[in-house]
Amino acid sequence: MERVFRRDAASVVLIAALIALLAIPLALAAGTAVYTDTATRIRADDASKTAVAATILDDPVIGAGHHRQAQVSWPDGDRTRTGLAAVPNFVGRGARIQVWLNPDGSPTDPPAPPDAAVLQGIGTGLGLAAAVWAIVAIGVAYVRHARERHREPWFGARSPGFSSAL
Structure with missing residues (x-):
């Protein structure tokens, strides 16, 4: 056995x-x-994302996922557009930051690493x-x-x- x-x-x-x-x-x-x-x-x-220089319009707040967000504005041809975008730490109202836009011109996440x-x-x-x-x-x-x-x-x-x- x-x-x-x-x-x-x-x-x-x-x-x-x-x-x-x-x-x-x-x-x-x-x-x-x-x-x-x-x-x-x-x-x-x-490939569909575009980077623009934007200005922070108000004080950043903690948004979804514990990321800092703020209203930003950026030039779009002959007009100025605004939207809610993620902002880096240690920046505030009036600071210039880089914001990524999707094809319809809305702020989106930056390109993946x-x-x-x-x-x-x-x-x-x-x-x-x-x-x-x-x-x-x-x-x-x-x-x-x-x-x-x-x-x-x-x-x-x-x-x-x-x-x-x-």
């Missing part, structure tokens, strides 16, 4: 190792796909690999626990003092 348990244990470890190794190219492919999609989206989004797509791709790949490896480790631990439990001499036996003759 011990020989069967050893062979089964070796099979479980071999299958687990194969699954863990197959997770690497799967994680690389997923990370690459996320990087490509994110980089394409960021490029398209950033160049490494944003890379970090999302790496995070996705590492997260997927870690999840697969954790599932494999839990599976191996479960199989080992079940195997050890069946090897115990008392498994399935009644507690001392009890009789099946009752």
